Amino acid sequence: MKRNIKLFGAAALVTAALPAVAPAQTGDARIALSNNYAGNSWRQAMLESWEKAGTQAVEEGVVAAADAFTTSENQATEQAAQIQNMILQGYDAIVVNAASPTALNGAIAEACDAGITVVSFDGIVTEPCAWRIAVDFKEMGRQQVEYLASRLPDGGNLLEIRGLAGVFVDDEIHAGIQQGVEEYPQFEIVGSVHGDWAQDVAQKAVAGVLPSLPEIDGVVTQGGDGYGAAQAIDAAGRDMPIIVMGNRQDEMQWWAEQRDANGYETLSLSIAPGVSTLALWVAQQILAGNEVPKDLTVPFLVVTQDTLDEALAATPEGSVANVEYSLEDAQAVIEDAKAAE
Amino acid sequence: MADATADRPSAVLSIHRRPWFWAWVASAVAFVATLMLTEGRGGGDLLSAALTFASFSAIVGIGQMFVITLGPGNVDLSIPATMTLAGTLSLKFMDGATGLILPGLAVALGVGLGAGVTNYLLIRVLRIPPIIATLSASFLYQSLAIWSNRGLRIKPPAALSDFTTGATLGVPNLALVGLGIALAAWLLLERSTFGRWISAFGQNERAARLSGVPVEFVRAVTFIGAAALAGLTGYLLASFSGGAALNMGQEYLLISIAVVVIGGCSIAGGYSNVPGIWGGALFMFLIVSMLNSYGLGAGVRLIVTGAIIIAIVAAASGKEST
Numbered sequence: 001m002k003r004n005i006k007l008f009g010a011a012a013l014v015t016a017a018l019p020a021v022a023p024a025q026t027g028d029a030r031i032a033l034s035n036n037y038a039g040n041s042w043r044q045a046m047l048e049s050w051e052k053a054g055t056q057a058v059e060e061g062v063v064a065a066a067d068a069f070t071t072s073e074n075q076a077t078e079q080a081a082q083i084q085n086m087i088l089q090g091y092d093a094i095v096v097n098a099a100s101p102t103a104l105n106g107a108i109a110e111a112c113d114a115g116i117t118v119v120s121f122d123g124i125v126t127e128p129c130a131w132r133i134a135v136d137f138k139e140m141g142r143q144q145v146e147y148l149a150s151r152l153p154d155g156g157n158l159l160e161i162r163g164l165a166g167v168f169v170d171d172e173i174h175a176g177i178q179q180g181v182e183e184y185p186q187f188e189i190v191g192s193v194h195g196d197w198a199q200d201v202a203q204k205a206v207a208g209v210l211p212s213l214p215e216i217d218g219v220v221t222q223g224g225d226g227y228g229a230a231q232a233i234d235a236a237g238r239d240m241p242i243i244v245m246g247n248r249q250d251e252m253q254w255w256a257e258q259r260d261a262n263g264y265e266t267l268s269l270s271i272a273p274g275v276s277t278l279a280l281w282v283a284q285q286i287l288a289g290n291e292v293p294k295d296l297t298v299p300f301l302v303v304t305q306d307t308l309d310e311a312l313a314a315t316p317e318g319s320v321a322n323v324e325y326s327l328e329d330a331q332a333v334i335e336d337a338k339a340a341e
Numbered sequence: 342m343a344d345a346t347a348d349r350p351s352a353v354l355s356i357h358r359r360p361w362f363w364a365w366v367a368s369a370v371a372f373v374a375t376l377m378l379t380e381g382r383g384g385g386d387l388l389s390a391a392l393t394f395a396s397f398s399a400i401v402g403i404g405q406m407f408v409i410t411l412g413p414g415n416v417d418l419s420i421p422a423t424m425t426l427a428g429t430l431s432l433k434f435m436d437g438a439t440g441l442i443l444p445g446l447a448v449a450l451g452v453g454l455g456a457g458v459t460n461y462l463l464i465r466v467l468r469i470p471p472i473i474a475t476l477s478a479s480f481l482y483q484s485l486a487i488w489s490n491r492g493l494r495i496k497p498p499a500a501l502s503d504f505t506t507g508a509t510l511g512v513p514n515l516a517l518v519g520l521g522i523a524l525a526a527w528l529l530l531e532r533s534t535f536g537r538w539i540s541a542f543g544q545n546e547r548a549a550r551l552s553g554v555p556v557e558f559v560r561a562v563t564f565i566g567a568a569a570l571a572g573l574t575g576y577l578l579a580s581f582s583g584g585a586a587l588n589m590g591q592e593y594l595l596i597s598i599a600v601v602v603i604g605g606c607s608i609a610g611g612y613s614n615v616p617g618i619w620g621g622a623l624f625m626f627l628i629v630s631m632l633n634s635y636g637l638g639a640g641v642r643l644i645v646t647g648a649i650i651i652a653i654v655a656a657a658s659g660k661e662s663t
Contacts, residue, residue, distance in 0.1 A: 038487060039483065039487070039587045039588050040586065040587050040588050041491075041493065041494065041586065041587065044487070044491045044587070048491070072480055162639075165639035165640070165643070166639070191633070191634075191636070192633070192636065193633045194639060196591075196592070198586060198588050198589070198591070199582055199583065199584075199586060200578060200581075200582035200586065200589055201592060203582055204394045204626070205629065205633065207390040207393070207394065208387070208390055208391070208394070208626060208627075208629060208630030208633060208634075209630055209633040209634055210383075210386065210390075211375070211376075211379060211382070211383025211384070211386040211387040211390070211630075211634075212375055212376075212378045212379045212383060212387075212630075212634035213634075227583065228582065231506075231582070231583065235390075235506060236386055236390075249494065250494050250496075250583060250584060316493060317493055317494065317495065318490075318493030318494030318495060318584060319493055319494075
């Protein structure tokens with residue numbers, strides 16, 4: 001009998017159809033989301049995904065609570081205080097999108113000492129006791145050049161739109177793009193501007209640098225900046241280069257319009273804001289006593305010419321293409337990480 | 342210096358002593374330096390882009406200039422949030438309908454007026470210093486923007502979008518709007534009683550009060566006017582860039598203060614000028630374009646921008662001209 005129950009439990013853990021049965025032992029667990037910033041559409045979608053998955057998980061009795069908290073000022077000190085409050089409130093796990101990879105380490109270590117499971121994602125922390133669900137931003141940059149090489153075998157001139165100067169993510173994607181250009185030396189980066197991941201800033205920066213640039217064949221971006229670049233290039237009356245997009249609805253909308261008008265083709269890739277739900281399930285898996293490697297990698301959400309209409313239809317106007325991850329997705333990511341170890 | 346210029350007409354003699362002179366010189370230098378890279382090609386494009394983007398900075402800068410003129414501690418930190426809220430609400434209200442362009446403008450200006458009145462009441466009724474009052478109010482406005490639309494981008498009506506990205510007789514429409522507002526601001530500051538009141542307030546509030554200047558009225562109109570201009574800019578910027586975004590106003594906090602300082606206005610208040618705002622706004626765009634065109638890294642760009650701003654402010658404050 002006892003053995004049967006164990007077998008049943010093990011089977012349920014890997015059975016896709018029965019997510020509510022497996023984690024019965026986490027039914028009392030309370031999970032908190034510590035979020036450092038909410039001021040753009042990506043973060044808004046991230047919070048919505050969390051709310052959706054969290055509410056469902058609570059209703060199904062998988063966890064007792066999945067509360068989201070966002071700091072107002074995007075400051076590490078403020079977030080550290082927020083995490084300390086969560087420790088006092090007795091959460092079993094804290095899922096954190098961190099304002100800084102290092103500045104929260106003290107608060108994170110306190111949480112670990114109090115026996116709390118800490119899972120960081122997107123904005124990860126370096127404190128060894130925490131789990132990290134990281135994005136391979138470098139690969140994200142490299143793949144853009146790889147795609148352009150498949151479209152333009154003879155290479156050409158690239159315009160690079162970077163993010164916010166001095167931020168880790170910007171350096172990583174930039175390094176990936178440089179690596180891509182080394183792999184495909186037929187490409188040359190002839191101009192580089194900072195678009196701060198915002199359409200209007202990118203539009204302004206590109207409009208300012210275009211007059212001094214030769215013909216552009218491709219634009220590599222970091223997400224949230226492709227539509228602004230397209231508008232600036234269009235306003236200057238130049239031929240439209242291949243602009244790699246970042247899954248924003250306005251970017252995909254523009255892409256679909258161009259495709260219908262003149263057969264425009266490109267690629268779009270980014271991280272789905274629903275990565276917050278992946279982190280939620282990973283935290284739940286750890287609480288359920290499963291062995292989970294400390295370093296996990298988030299899959300990219302890629303939109304191609306073939307999936308454009310589908311992605312566009314599923315994305316609310318003005319938002320960003322999204323998927324919510326399920327318990328099974330989380331288990332697959334964990335298995336991948338175990339296999340890589 | 343005096344010998345060399347003694348035989349020139351007096352207008353030329355004194356122009357370099359104008360506080361706004363150095364901002365315009367720096368803009369011209371940045372413009373020419375960028376064009377040297379292309380051997381003169383693309384000058385028209387660059388000028389048109391500069392006029393377009395500088396008009397946003399100029400309009401919020403003019404509002405900020407009036408606030409800063411009121412004297413130490415007077416600055417409006419709620420400009421980015423007011424822009425975001427006005428852009429978000431007005432685009433949501435219009436929802437792409439051409440017939441609602443003017444009512445949409447009224448919504449944006451109404452948001453600006455509401456923000457201005459709130460700012461002023463916090464300062465007056467609760468006696469909160471303007472920096473703290475406008476900063477804390479900005480959280481309120483930003484939250485309202487998030488709450489009202491959760492960051493979704495709604496496209497502006499096509500006619501409005503065409504107007505904001507278009508040009509009349511070769512001059513970008515936005516620049517015409519920005520120059521019109523600048524002209525009105527110049528008349529207000531230099532030729533009206535109200536302008537004298539603002540300057541008097543900034544030079545010495547107590548003396549102004551004792552000489553019969555209605556100081557609270559001046560302060561109220563200034564803060565409300567600045568917020569209304571921020572609302573207008575939010576409306577224009579959202580229409581220009583294809584929709585409102587939650588972070589659309591972010592860079593305009595620093596820019597609105599920078600153009601005031603670069604334009605040769607006294608940061609301590611009391612002495613301001615309007616031409617300098619446009620000079621500063623053009624400079625802030627052209628310097629970034631120039632450094633981007635020369636392919637300098639972000640770190641170098643920031644250092645050079647900082648060094649040039651210090652040089653302009655030092656030159657404009659007249660320490661060098663003896």
